[in-house]
Amino acid sequence: MGGKLFRNFSFFSATLSFFLLVGIFAILFTYAQESMHTFGFDFLYTEIWEPGEDDEGGIFGGYIPIMGTLMSTLIAMILATPLAMGIAIFLTEIAPGQIVKPFSIAIELLAAIPSIIYGMWGLFYFAPIVQLLFGGNGVGLLTAGIVLAIMVIPFMAAITRDSMNTTPDVLKESAYAIGATKFEVIKDVIMPYSKGGIIGSIILSLGRALGETMAVAFLIGSVMTVPKVITDPTTSIPVLLANNFAEAQDLEISSMYYLALILFVVSFTVIALAKFYFFGRKKH
């Protein structure tokens, strides 16, 4: 009796998440209809976001926020990936035993800091530094990208480290036993062995960076312009949604759902790819 109840309950919980996923997609899709019919695929490369007179109609295009999201994420990934790999390699292979633990804990704690704190720190402390070094006016694509990188590094490093730690000692020893150096063991044995986990960690971090709202809202500048140089301010999908929802109406709301749908599909694809890699790994 209890067993049956428990079974039903867990079945319900398991299917709930699936229905939520489908439900959210359906809602986004439905509410985006008006905008999709009005703008079609032109939405993807229209640079204008202007409500009409009296909040009737208007022209809305997703080009700038879409590019802003992709560019800031790209900058973040380019900066974060080598650093995270370095941290993971250091923690698994190079660091002496006593410091591995405190370093690992520090990295896990960094991953737990709420993004608004990164945003504030970025705006008040870090943006002026970027301005000093690279010019521009502090907030912009580059600042957002760098802070995003700092945010995903701990996460990426922790997963990569866990994945590298699964390399059996005896496999490393056999490489040393035929005369490999530490660097060669890392490059030729540990990296290929943990490839699945490493790629998975990169893609999961990519997913996180794509959807990050709060920190980016502080740092990207939130203006509807195409950046000409990397330090120029622009906007991203989550930032535009967060800033405009309060006063938007009708077609603008629908266009925002359209943007949300695009972000949803991109993030979903990215996470699905990560799962595919993790899954492909387990089959071995």
Add this chain to the structure above:
Amino acid sequence: MANSELKKVMEVKDLFFTYPGAPEPTLKGNNLPIYENKITALIGPSGCGKSTLLRAMNRIHDLYPGLTYKGKIDLRNQETGKMENILDLKKENELINLRQRVGMIFQKPTPFPMSIYDNVAYGLKLQGIKNKGELDGLVEEALKGAAIWKETKDRLKDSAMGMSGGQQQRLCIARSVALKPEVLLFDEPTSALDPISTGAIEELISEIKKDITVAIVTHNMQQASRLSDFTTFMYLGDIIEFDETEKIFLNPSQKMTEDYITGRFG
């Protein structure tokens, strides 16, 4: 067989070895000669120190910090014929050179996550051989030497992870043999394999001793008696007895050796 015909390739002299943090040494004053082109078996109950001794002989222990050696492990320099103490080596490249001269095969097959060809070519490339033709020849020679060429020649580009356990272990032997080591250390190489694969590995070991001196740790007494020329019995970090295998198994001089071999303990 008179002892005068035998040439020592390695000799462990009064070796003490302590693991990091251990209150007392795991190896307590071990003495052991390793004779050229012979198979020396190390037997004894679990925890007796036989694997520890074997792992000292190419200093694979040194991958983990904090251990201490005392005593000597001599390895003959092939050019000068002089014995040189490998415990004097300090630099990473000296240890790398040592491990290419004294290879090691582990309990479980450890193919690298790469193709069959690359597994064998890897060590050669580390030695600095880059010429494709030369590599091809050496890989073929090594795979033939490890009696696995027939099974692998048509799928050299396939991943080594897809082979059976026995094949993987022979591939690992090929990988070590390719480097033409002077000594090859086997740490229970068949403990994870079925009887047929075990037979194939044993045959292979008897075959390679023509060119390479072998030291093998084994839990399997029959394996030691079938395979080896010399046997040493260890107990709690001491070498109790070392002699020709026949003598150890038929007429051991120590009571403890006899008790272990006849299955009274261990």
